Amino acid sequence: GVSHVLTLVLQELSLLCKKDVNGVGMLYDLLRSRWLQALLKIYECLQHYLGKRPVPVTLQARALAGEVVELLREAPPSGEVKELRRLLRAPHLKAALLSAHDTVAQKDFEPTLPPLPDNIPENEEAMRIVCLVKNNQPLGATIKRHEITGDITVARVIHGGLADRSGLLYAGDKLVEVNGVPVEGLEPEQVINIL
Numbered sequence: 193g194v195s196h197v198l199t200l201v202l203q204e205l206s207l208l209c210k211k212d213v214n215g216v217g218m219l220y221d222l223l224r225s226r227w228l229q230a231l232l233k234i235y236e237c238l239q240h241y242l243g244k245r246p247v248p249v250t251l252q253a254r255a256l257a258g259e260v261v262e263l264l265r266e267a268p269p270s271g272e273v274k275e276l277r278r279l280l281r282a283p284h285l286k287a288a289l290l291s292a293h294d295t296v297a298q299k300d301f302e303p304t305l306p307p308l309p310d311n312i313p314e315n316e317e318a319m320r321i322v323c324l325v326k327n328n329q330p331l332g333a334t335i336k337r338h339e340i341t342g343d344i345t346v347a348r349v350i351h352g353g354l355a356d357r358s359g360l361l362y363a364g365d366k367l368v369e370v371n372g373v374p375v376e377g378l379e380p381e382q383v384i385n386i387l
Contacts, residue, residue: 198223198232251297254290319368322360331355331387335367335380343367344375344383 202223222228250256257280264277279285324331332353338345346355346365355361367375370386 198229251294253293253297254286257286257290320360320365322358324354324358324360326354329354332357333361335383337380338366344378344380 202220206220261277261280264273264280267273330353332350333355334347334350335344336347337343344367346361346363346367348363349355349361367383369375370383373386375383375386
């Protein structure tokens with residue numbers, strides 16, 4: 193792997209070091225550094241892990257935890273049983289960890305878009321469905337009402353913003369719907385609130 197290649201490079205550099213070639217000594221010291229060696233080992237471990245493509249044992253960890261809690265009610269009382277029941281009923285474990293596990297295990301974390309209608313006329317304008325997940329960051333685009341048509345359009349896409357990095361929105365694009373809400377007849381300020 194990468195560690196083997198690094199070992200070969202270090203052997204070659206050690207020969208050049210003896211010839212006192214400019215900058216080779218510094219490069220040799222850098223490549224021999226412990227932090228770089230550790231970083232490469234971590235990289236190789238991650239690559240090995242990604243190659244395995246682990247799969248979840250169950251898609252319903254939260255429901256399974258609930259079943260275990262119910263079964264533990266019938267178990268002879270002991271300190272371990274009480275502690276396990278308390279842990280499995282804790283909100284941060286049930287709501288956060290196990291729900292997140294189930295979502296990832298089911299690969300249910302992508303936004304879903306409505307299907308396109310089958311009866312689109314031939315002369316219909318081309319329409320794109322754009323899905324941007326913005327979390328807490330701003331969209332990076334401004335909107336305005338078109339002076340003639342009254343449509344809500346993208347006025348400007350800010351360089352480096354989410355819209356720009358996605359490559360999905362362009363100045364002049366007409367907004368028809370935002371988050372499932374039709375924008376026809378709305379003021380730009382109302383549309384901004386939906387965004």
